[in-house]
Amino acid sequence: GAVVSQHPSWVICxxxxxxxxxxxxxxxxxxxxxxxxxxxxxxxxxMATSNEGSKATYEQGVEKxxxxxxxxxxxxxxxxxTSAHPEDSSFYICSARAPLAKNIQYFGAGTRLxxx
Amino acid sequence: xxxxxxxxxxxxxxxxxxxxxxxxxxxxxNTWLWYKQDPGEGPVLLIALYKAGExxxxxxxxxxxxxxxxxxxxxxxxxxxSDVGIYFCAGQGNSGYALxxxxxxxxxxxP
Numbered sequence: 001g002a003v004v005s006q007h008p009s010w011v012i013c014x015x016x017x018x019x020x021x022x023x024x025x026x027x028x029x030x031x032x033x034x035x036x037x038x039x040x041x042x043x044x045x046x047m048a049t050s051n052e053g054s055k056a057t058y059e060q061g062v063e064k065x066x067x068x069x070x071x072x073x074x075x076x077x078x079x080x081x082t083s084a085h086p087e088d089s090s091f092y093i094c095s096a097r098a099p100l101a102k103n104i105q106y107f108g109a110g111t112r113l114x115x116x
Numbered sequence: 117x118x119x120x121x122x123x124x125x126x127x128x129x130x131x132x133x134x135x136x137x138x139x140x141x142x143x144x145x146n147t148w149l150w151y152k153q154d155p156g157e158g159p160v161l162l163i164a165l166y167k168a169g170e171x172x173x174x175x176x177x178x179x180x181x182x183x184x185x186x187x188x189x190x191x192x193x194x195x196x197x198s199d200v201g202i203y204f205c206a207g208q209g210n211s212g213y214a215l216x217x218x219x220x221x222x223x224x225x226x227p
Binding site for chain 1: 119147149151156157158159160161164166204208213214215217218219220
């Protein structure tokens, strides 16, 4: 299957700092990528849809100024958590839609964010 | 999007037993997907279903796309310890390719 790389796999930061998470599709071009957040023992919650060359579409209740998304190329989307606070601590997962594979979403390995 | 109804929430079985889990939705989907997630990892695609009534196998896994397009099931035969994990169903409609996930089924397999 298609490969999606997510980096870093875990990060610890101080409250008030910003953290950038990268999502790359390694062997296919993805015009659409998705960002999810997952709390312990819960399902994935869609935060936003990232479209190459245009603004991201955020789900209701997700602050776009808090979670900045940039999708500048067909293989890279980034999520920046700005002015992080302890309540932003979570598991963040990206996925990329493979248009040549019946639009299946392939997921990255996730990023564990801990804000102190 | 809506959250799908996935059951059971958890299963605790012995190695060698068969497992069945299912997912229902209040709306129609064009694609049903089954993913497995290990602790601290992202979901990995197991089976994708594209047509109502479709029955697809992947090794010991078998999944079906319900006739009504509102449900799907996943069966695992002869379970082994490495089947341990959380299984998620996901439905994809025709608006933007976003996925609607079930709450997950946690599977524990004892040797």
